[in-house]
Amino acid sequence: AQSVTQLDSHVSVSEGTPVLLRCNYSSSYSPSLFWYVQHPNKGLQLLLKYTSAATLVKGINGFEAEFKKSETSFHLTKPSAHMSDAAEYFCVANAGKSTFGDGTTLTVKP
Amino acid sequence: DTEVTQTPKHLVMGMTNKKSLKCEQHMGHRAMYWYKQKAKKPPELMFVYSYEKLSINESVPSRFSPECPNSSLLNLHLHALQPEDSALYLCASSQIGNSYNEQFFGPGTRLTVL
Numbered sequence: 001a002q003s004v005t006q007l008d009s010h011v012s013v014s015e016g017t018p019v020l021l022r023c024n025y026s027s028s029y030s031p032s033l034f035w036y037v038q039h040p041n042k043g044l045q046l047l048l049k050y051t052s053a054a055t056l057v058k059g060i061n062g063f064e065a066e067f068k069k070s071e072t073s074f075h076l077t078k079p080s081a082h083m084s085d086a087a088e089y090f091c092v093a094n095a096g097k098s099t100f101g102d103g104t105t106l107t108v109k110p
Numbered sequence: 111d112t113e114v115t116q117t118p119k120h121l122v123m124g125m126t127n128k129k130s131l132k133c134e135q136h137m138g139h140r141a142m143y144w145y146k147q148k149a150k151k152p153p154e155l156m157f158v159y160s161y162e163k164l165s166i167n168e169s170v171p172s173r174f175s176p177e178c179p180n181s182s183l184l185n186l187h188l189h190a191l192q193p194e195d196s197a198l199y200l201c202a203s204s205q206i207g208n209s210y211n212e213q214f215f216g217p218g219t220r221l222t223v224l
Contacts, residue, residue, distance in 0.1 A: 032210045034212055036215075041198070041218075041220065042217055042218070043114075043116075043200055043215035043216050043217040043218050044153070044200070044202075044213075044215040045215070046212050046213075046214075049210070049212050051210040052210075088150075090152055090153075094210075097155075098155070098213065100152035100153060101152065102151070102152055103150070103151070103152050105150075
């Protein structure tokens with residue numbers, strides 16, 4: 001069995017401040033892990049993926065995520081939020097089949 | 111070309127209509143997917159095609175009928191839909207081989223059933 005829990009349904013930050021979106025996973029196998037972003041009425045865009053190489057993964061638009069096996073976590077961070085980061089973020093685990101978290105809505109205040 | 115295209119962008123149909131959604135990719139991916147996404151929810155997997163054959167049907171009602179005419183195209187035929195079928199329908203594709211391969215998503219078709 002496999003599950004993904006995004007610990008915050010909504011996160012609100014001010015522009016220029018750090019972003020932290022939290023994701024925990026549970027899997028019988030070692031899954032690959034992904035973060036996707038979805039802007040309103042758009043498809044999903046891959047931000048980054050963990051493929052068992054480096055535990056700190058760098059993605060597009062300044063986003064990073066750190067894989068911590070002991071904590072079964074894959075949290076997404078960005079040092080400085082931009083207004084254009086406001087969107088829905090999905091954490092996804094794949095060990096043969098993709099399992100999506102429920103999503104986190106990121107709001108960025110000016 | 112790393113793009114998945116979907117047509118139409120928007121579709122409004124009555125409950126007695128027959129319509130089709132189309133998805134196309136030219137990345138050489140041999141796995142293609144249909145997802146349904148309701149507002150403020152994650153995508154829900156509907157169908158998976160591997161090497162042009164249906165490999166997963168997530169107990170989707172028969173009013174949704176997928177078709178994969180070739181390795182680049184994926185269709186979703188719609189007939190006698192219900193208002194609760196209104197949603198964003200997303201197509202995705204990926205390589206086949208291991209779970210490290212990410213899925214590439216299209217922009218979706220916004221379907222409204224009246």
